[in-house]
Amino acid sequence: MIQDYFDISSKLLKLDQEVQRQIAAKLAEIDEIRNENQWRMLKAFTACRVSATHLFGSTGYGYNDAGRDKLEQVFAQLTGSQAAIFRHNFMSGTHAIAVALFGVLRPGQTMLCATGTPYDTLHGVLGIGGASKHGFGSLAEFGVKYKQTQLLTSGETDEAEIARLAPGCALLYLQRSRGYAARPALRLGQIKKAAAAAKKANPNIVVLVDNCYGEFTRTQEPTQMGADLIVGSLIKNPGGGIAPTGGYIAGRANLVEKCAHRLTAPGVGAEIGCTEGMLRQLYLGLYFAPGVTAEALKTSVYASALFAKLGFATSPHWQDERNDIITSVVTQSQAQLLAMCAGVQSASPVDGYVTPVPAAMPGYGCDIIMAAGAFTLGSSIELSCDAPVKPPYTAYMQGGLNFAAARAAVLLAAEKMQKQGE
Ligand SMILES: *Cc1c(COP(=O)(O)O)cnc(C)c1O
Numbered sequence: 001m002i003q004d005y006f007d008i009s010s011k012l013l014k015l016d017q018e019v020q021r022q023i024a025a026k027l028a029e030i031d032e033i034r035n036e037n038q039w040r041m042l043k044a045f046t047a048c049r050v051s052a053t054h055l056f057g058s059t060g061y062g063y064n065d066a067g068r069d070k071l072e073q074v075f076a077q078l079t080g081s082q083a084a085i086f087r088h089n090f091m092s093g094t095h096a097i098a099v100a101l102f103g104v105l106r107p108g109q110t111m112l113c114a115t116g117t118p119y120d121t122l123h124g125v126l127g128i129g130g131a132s133k134h135g136f137g138s139l140a141e142f143g144v145k146y147k148q149t150q151l152l153t154s155g156e157t158d159e160a161e162i163a164r165l166a167p168g169c170a171l172l173y174l175q176r177s178r179g180y181a182a183r184p185a186l187r188l189g190q191i192k193k194a195a196a197a198a199k200k201a202n203p204n205i206v207v208l209v210d211n212c213y214g215e216f217t218r219t220q221e222p223t224q225m226g227a228d229l230i231v232g233s234l235i236k237n238p239g240g241g242i243a244p245t246g247g248y249i250a251g252r253a254n255l256v257e258k259c260a261h262r263l264t265a266p267g268v269g270a271e272i273g274c275t276e277g278m279l280r281q282l283y284l285g286l287y288f289a290p291g292v293t294a295e296a297l298k299t300s301v302y303a304s305a306l307f308a309k310l311g312f313a314t315s316p317h318w319q320d321e322r323n324d325i326i327t328s329v330v331t332q333s334q335a336q337l338l339a340m341c342a343g344v345q346s347a348s349p350v351d352g353y354v355t356p357v358p359a360a361m362p363g364y365g366c367d368i369i370m371a372a373g374a375f376t377l378g379s380s381i382e383l384s385c386d387a388p389v390k391p392p393y394t395a396y397m398q399g400g401l402n403f404a405a406a407r408a409a410v411l412l413a414a415e416k417m418q419k420q421g422e
Helices: 010-022 024-047 066-078 093-104 120-126 129-133 159-168 188-201 253-263 279-309 334-346 403-421
Strands: 083-087 110-113 145-148 171-175 206-210 229-233 247-251 313-315 326-330 368-372 384-388 394-398
Touching: 010 024, 010 279, 010 403, 024 066, 024 279, 066 083, 066 247, 066 279, 083 253, 083 279, 093 120, 093 171, 093 206, 093 229, 093 247, 093 253, 110 159, 120 129, 159 188, 171 188, 188 206, 229 253, 247 253, 279 313, 279 326, 279 394, 279 403, 334 368, 334 384, 334 394, 334 403
Parallel strands: 110 145, 110 171, 171 206, 206 229
Antiparallel strands: 083 247, 229 247, 313 326, 326 394, 368 384, 384 394
């Protein structure tokens, strides 16, 4: 029993039992999503005829790397895309998104972001806000213009505004996950409506979805909903906790090709890029991704139900449909926020003995606290919890390779928060 291994009060153990009964049907729903995604995955592997020889990599230029090409074929089939780049050469999600934007957009064109201000790390790529004066070669410096529409108060995209602005824009950008914003993740139906509204007004517009944290949370991907390109990171959902680095871009073949020429060099494209010893990990991680994403979703449902029972405001609600793996918990004080992070850290398989402390981070106006003890540095498909240390002391939890272990981590976090209040 869990209390044989961890110090958890009887009050919390009772709550844990209640919550488990309460969310049982929701967890069964997540299992159904996992099953469907895993069958789709298996089908893609067998239909593409993945063989043992594909798991070995190449060196040097990486010409004729059959394993690399096959893996990209599998990912394309899986996401209903014509083509994909799925490689360790992407250094982060931001890098993959930057490659996609610079790959597709040309000077003088305008991109329209219809999901409000994009994820923080993209401000430098776009050259917006404080990043507009850096001189680091942002899209703005290359003459690409930027427009933005806010989400409606309902959390839906504003189709009327999209239709009005689309004729003057070359690209519609949608961020599927909430990131660190106080809004729900976009549902696939929303992406479909936004893409349709943009294309009706401008048939040539390219619809690009930042799919970070969204992969395998539902049984389809945005490319099956009218998006022309999806982009993401392999140290999140699609790496299955096994890929040590990387990212992907998938979608329409002519657009993916443009991105490939940006990733390597114009005129060179996707034919180069050696894979060294990476391929087996990328194949295995992708194969595991539906199961691992389901574990993270269960962790999210469990955490939002348990913390709600303890009186905290949590989002999304445990019953809400999930389209990303993030759960926010509004703690009641700085001390409680630090206790929560310390609890999560104490149940990490790596660095479980350390206590996280707030520290300044470049680009943020206040100290940040991060709890993460992961096999892959910075991985957020592994359980992690971070927060800006300022009111309202909202913690963002995401990931969980394994629900049993993550449940223990959530309980230990709650335990430390309770103890702190005494
Ligand atoms: C993680 C993430 C990114 C990319 O971030 P990296 O840290 O560079 O991998 C972009 N958008 C969203 C919504 C994300 O969650």
